[in-house]
Each structure stands twice: as C-alpha cells, then as structure tokens.
Amino acid sequence: YQKKQARSTVGVFTEQMDQLYSYELRLKNSLTKAIEKQQLRLVFQPIVSSNDSQIVAFEALLRWQLDDENIPPDEFIGIAEQYGLIHEIGAWVLNDACLQASQWSFEQALPVCVNVSVIQLQDEHFISIIDDALSSSSLSGERLHIEITESVFAADTSIISERIKQLQHRKIKVSIDDFGTGYSSLSVIQDLAINMVKIDRSFVNKMNTNGHAIISAVMHIASSLDFLVIAEGVETEEQAQELQKLGVHYLQGYHYSKPLEIEDIDSYLIQEPESY
Ligand code: C2E
Ligand code: MG
Ligand code: MG
Ligand code: MG
Numbered sequence: 001y002q003k004k005q006a007r008s009t010v011g012v013f014t015e016q017m018d019q020l021y022s023y024e025l026r027l028k029n030s031l032t033k034a035i036e037k038q039q040l041r042l043v044f045q046p047i048v049s050s051n052d053s054q055i056v057a058f059e060a061l062l063r064w065q066l067d068d069e070n071i072p073p074d075e076f077i078g079i080a081e082q083y084g085l086i087h088e089i090g091a092w093v094l095n096d097a098c099l100q101a102s103q104w105s106f107e108q109a110l111p112v113c114v115n116v117s118v119i120q121l122q123d124e125h126f127i128s129i130i131d132d133a134l135s136s137s138s139l140s141g142e143r144l145h146i147e148i149t150e151s152v153f154a155a156d157t158s159i160i161s162e163r164i165k166q167l168q169h170r171k172i173k174v175s176i177d178d179f180g181t182g183y184s185s186l187s188v189i190q191d192l193a194i195n196m197v198k199i200d201r202s203f204v205n206k207m208n209t210n211g212h213a214i215i216s217a218v219m220h221i222a223s224s225l226d227f228l229v230i231a232e233g234v235e236t237e238e239q240a241q242e243l244q245k246l247g248v249h250y251l252q253g254y255h256y257s258k259p260l261e262i263e264d265i266d267s268y269l270i271q272e273p274e275s276y
Contacts, residue, residue: 028083030066031076035092039065042096043259046268047113047230047252050244055269057145059113059252060097061259062089081119090120091129098137098144100262106269113145115177121148122159127166134170141170147177147198157188164192175230180214190225197222201233201253207242219247 034040044058064071080086094114101112120126134141146167148160164174175196176189180203189197199218203211215231222229231243234253243251260268 024079024082027071027076027079028085031064031080031083031085031089034064034066035088040089040092041065041262042093042100043261044100044112044265045252045259046257047250048256050240050248050251053251053256055110056250057111057113058101058265059147059259060093060100060115062093062115077117081117086117086119087123087125090116091133094129094133095136098133098139101143102137102139105266109140109143111143111145111173112139113147113175115147115149118149118160121163122156126163130167130170130172141172145173145175145196147175149177149182157192161192164194168193168195178232179218186221186225189227194227196228196230198230198232198252199248201231204231204233204235204239204243204253207239212242212246215243215246215248223247 041063042060043063044060046055047057047059048054049056062073062077064073064076077086080089097112097114101110104110123129130144133139134144167174173195174192175198176194177198178200179197181200197218199215203214205211207215218229228249229247230250230252231239231248232252234240234243234251234255236255239253240251240255257268
C-alpha cells in the first residue's frame with residue numbers, strides 16, 4: 001500500500017512538472033515575440049520624500065499584456081533570465097524608461113529608477129546599453145537610478161563592483177532593492193559604495209512586530225555608512241508616520257499612488273499638491 005501510494009505521488013509530481021515545464025515554454029515563446037508585438041509597456045510609481053510627501057522620483061515597472069491577460073513581472077522575469085531573453089527585454093526597458101523620463105514636463109527634472117537583474121549587470125554589454133539609452137534619449141546620468149536585486153551578492157562581487165563604479169562614473173545612482181530579504185551584507189553595501197537601500201515591503205508590513213526594530217537598525221547603519229533609505233510597500237498613513245519618525249528618507253507604496261500609466265503621469269503631478 002505504501003509503495004503504491006509513493007509511486008502515484010511521484011506520478012502526479014512528474015505530471016505537474018511536465019505541466020509547469022510546458023507552461024514555461026509557452027510563456028518563453030510568447031515572450032520572445034512580446035517586444036516585436038509591442039506587448040510590453042512601463043508603468044511608473046512615484047517615490048516621495050517622507051518630510052513633505054513631494055515626489056522625488058518614479059520607479060519604472062514592466063507590464064506584459066498577453067492577449068487579455070496581464071502577466072506580472074514576478075512570473076516572467078525569472079523565465080526571461082533562464083532563457084537569455086532578459087538582455088533584450090532589459091535593453092528595451094532601459095531605453096523606454098530614459099525616453100519617457102526625458103519627455104516628462106515637470107518643473108523639476110525627476111529621476112527614473114530602473115530595475116536591473118544581476119544577469120544584466122554582469123553582461124559585458126551592460127554599460128554600452130546604458131550609454132545608448134542615455135544618448136538616444138538625451139537624458140543625463142543624474143536622472144537615471146539603477147535598482148539591483150539583492151541576489152546580486154550571491155554573484156561575483158568583483159564584476160558587480162566594477163559595473164557599479166562605471167555607473168557612478170556616469171553619475172547614475174545605485175540602490176539595493178528588496179533589502180533584507182536576500183544575500184547582501186552590510187559590509188558589501190559599504191564596499192560597493194551603494195547610494196541607497198530599499199527596505200522590502202515585508203518589513204513595512206510587520207512594523208507592529210519585529211519590522212520596527214529591523215528598520216531602526218538599518219537607519220542607524222545608514223547614517224554611519226552614509227546611504228539613503230527608501231521604504232517600499234507603504235499602504236497606510238500610520239506606516240508613513242512611523243517610517244518618518246524612524247528617519248526613513250523616502251517612501252513608496254499604494255498609500256501615495258499605484259504605478260501610473262504614462263498618460264496619467266503629467267496630470268497626477270498637477271493635482272498632486274492638493275491630495276496631501
Ligand atoms: P520591486 O522592484 O521591488 O517593485 C515593487 C513591487 O511592489 C512592484 O510590483 C509594485 O507594483 C509593488 N508595490 C508597490 N507599492 C506597493 C504597495 O503599497 N503594496 C503592495 N502589496 N505592492 C506594492 P511589480 O510591478 O509586480 O514588480 C515585481 C517585481 O518585478 C519588482 O519588484 C522587480 O523586482 C521586478 N521587475 C519589475 N519590472 C522590472 C524590470 O523592468 N526589470 C527587471 N529586471 N525586473 C523588474
Ligand atoms: Mg524595484
Ligand atoms: Mg523591491
Ligand atoms: Mg521585488
């Protein structure tokens with residue numbers, strides 16, 4: 001009886017594996033054509049100053065509309081990395097983000113923050129892709145920020161360190177995304193001269209338990225190592241106030257705004273002073 005059950009479990013398991021695999025393959029094939037078919041677009045989420053809620057930057061977030069379905073980036077970025085599609089997609093994202101930012105018509109020239117996968121960063125062409133994106137949009141380096149996901153530090157830090165220097169040489173700021181959930185250590189932040197850290201929203205969520213102590217510790221280190229801190233996933237006024245008390249510099253989350261479609265950005269900024 002036991003054996004039989006074990007075997008059937010394995011049967012179900014491999015069947016599920018097959019299904020998963022063919023789902024991934026189908027996704028990969030559609031993703032290959034996504035750029036060409038213009039199914040990719042960027043949306044932009046405001047990042048605000050914790051002092052006065054003024055917008056200081058926008059984060060570009062990738063959207064993929066496949067037929068009637070919106071496939072979230074967490075579902076396809078991994079596949080894009082696995083099948084080598086991330087380079088083309090990443091270059092498209094960088095180009096489009098810089099182009100959009102260069103067309104914003106605010107008084108202040110706000111920066112755009114672009115997510116970059118470790119695999120992109122390690123690519124030998126990465127810096128020339130950056131240079132192309134800047135020159136074809138005429139955006140200055142100061143207006144581009146790069147957000148690196150923490151798993152970066154599982155990779156070869158000497159290449160990463162070199163790339164970060166090359167970015168900073170162009171006045172591009174570099175932040176660590178989803179801080180606290182991955183591999184990076186505080187010494188790595190110092191060694192790499194990271195400009196900013198984005199505290200993962202799971203800590204903001206847990207502020208009534210241990211999240212508070214963790215964010216407080218990060219703030220202490222931030223002031224001695226001299227990096228700025230952004231809190232992600234701020235959904236309530238209480239969270240915003242608490243984070244401000246803790247000295248977190250910048251806030252981002254649904255409490256301020258969901259990611260905006262390109263055509264809504266200018267009008268959002270015009271009505272912005274009233275909404276706080
Ligand atoms: P991320 O860079 O940490 O982006 C923040 C994610 O949290 C976004 O999800 C955003 O829509 C969501 N978010 C913002 N505010 C709130 C909030 O108050 N509450 C909650 N629950 N969620 C909030 P999204 O757009 O689905 O992106 C997921 C992840 O996919 C990103 O996490 C990033 O790691 C990756 N990603 C997105 N666009 C790109 C891209 O162009 N390139 C690369 N390599 N990765 C990307
Ligand atoms: Mg990000
Ligand atoms: Mg994040
Ligand atoms: Mg994330």
